Amino acid sequence: MTEFAQLRAFLTVGELLSFSRAAERLGVSPSALSQAVRALEERAGIRLLNRTTRSVSLTEAGERLLRQAKPAAEDIGAAIAALRRKGGEPAGVVRIHAFRSVADRHILPMLTEFERNYPNIVLDITLDDAVVDMVAGGFDIAIRIGEVVERDMVAVALGPELRQVAVAAPAYLARHGTPGHPRELTAHRCIRWRWPGQDHPYRWEFNEDGRWFEVAVEGGLIVNDKALSARAAAEGVGIAFHTEEWVAPYVADGRLVRLLERWSAPFPGMYLCYPQQRQMSPAVRAVITALRATAVS
Template sequence: MSSENLRDIYALLVVARERSFTRAAAQLGVSQSALSHAIRALEARLGLRLLTRTTRSVAPTEAGERLIASVTPRFDTITRELAALGELRDKPAGTVRITTSDFAAQTVLWPKLSGLQRQHPDIRIELNIDTGLTDIVSERFDAGVRFGDQIAKDMTSIPISAATPVCIVATPQYLAQHGTPQTPADLTRHLCINLRFALRGGLYAWELQQDGRSLQVRVDGPWVFNQISMAVEAALAGCGLAYVPVALVRAPLESGHLQTVLPDFCPTFPALHIYYANRHQASPALALVIETLRYHA
């Protein structure tokens, strides 16, 4: 149906309800002559008279009554749906889709957002674990979470964590059997648990620091994962050395199930940030998610 027909049918409904072209024209914000012309044009397109006009009143014809009875519930439904959309604009509701890493999901997003969702059951949260830098606009994500230095300049970003220290860990049993590395060069002689991220393609070179300069060490071992959480599991199983964020291994370090090696050579990564497209205004649901995640020192 053309927009012209929809507009004129709505005008017919208002005239029939008010039983007056004058009152209907005032409600619609048009002149009485323009409203009369619109109704006549609709009647001409349908080939039927819809209103009976007298000098004192306006009443629907049999065809007009049938059309009005048929379309009024549909216009009422449209009105209710538009009102519901207005409520979505004003209160946190709907789906928030976020692309993130497993590390960020485990250490920041899940701990904070699980409580938020229970408090606001109208919000639906979708976390997509991805090691690449997903284009949040083309992939229709509301936001992404990455380290601050990985975010494009045309995005709005907000920190959601402190800076992220990393460490190299292994079980006491592994170190007793294979020895403890004393320098980064020693890592090449150990069983190391590798990571392969979509962003980098090849195996991830461990980023270390020595005498104020950065260095990358390529390691080897029997296991390769694309998620850091699995590298932690492999380290706990005694499969070798793992290079992981401290936040993921704090509990096993405190319990003694893992130990750190080469702590003076391990760097600190930037803070995690949540980011979204500058040209998109954050919905109430996304705005609430951002405020819940926002880092306060």
């Protein structure tokens, strides 16, 4: 490999801290990647990575090289990619990670026109409610609620604040009564939701006199899909906790009733976020522009 290729191999491994994931991203074998990093270490005369059978970590020298060389390598990569594009038109793969709930509002509306305007851009979209590390996961753009956006990301609001409310079917309330305070939910059958990748169900969050507090509810149903929790609540299975706009159709036709609204306060809504970059590819910039156009007030 050339010196630049060796450096790129090290930067990818150093960023992901995994030879297998770095090899997958670069399209080479882990053994070839290991040889490239070793060759760079020999060229520099210093160890850059600590390797064990289970983990990879950066040495102090490796951390310094990663910090100093990554911006320049990104600029070089972007310049080379620009030379390869036909006629200078945006091209390439742009990877997007988004919460499931944003697909209909912010992704579907832009797809038809975007496909027509940028035929050489491939959108690789993952819809998942997990809060993933964008950089480690190889994503260019993410759409998620404001409270889980990393501080070092550029964040652009795509909509107003959101509010979660407890809801239940009239039949359930007739059988079990209506809770008068969020803490009374512990005596009810609640439909719990678990964040992807988490061991324990989400604790329902409420606000009293400007202070947030959590309630660890119980119940016989745990799901990882918010849409299922709303449908189950409408069937009388139990009390669900959901974004207000998502359950609005159920409330409008009487299948669900809002509960405990006094303690349901707004929180930051959906944000488009992406890493700060000295040199952003035209393809990523085109996708960001298209998604920002879907913002609602």
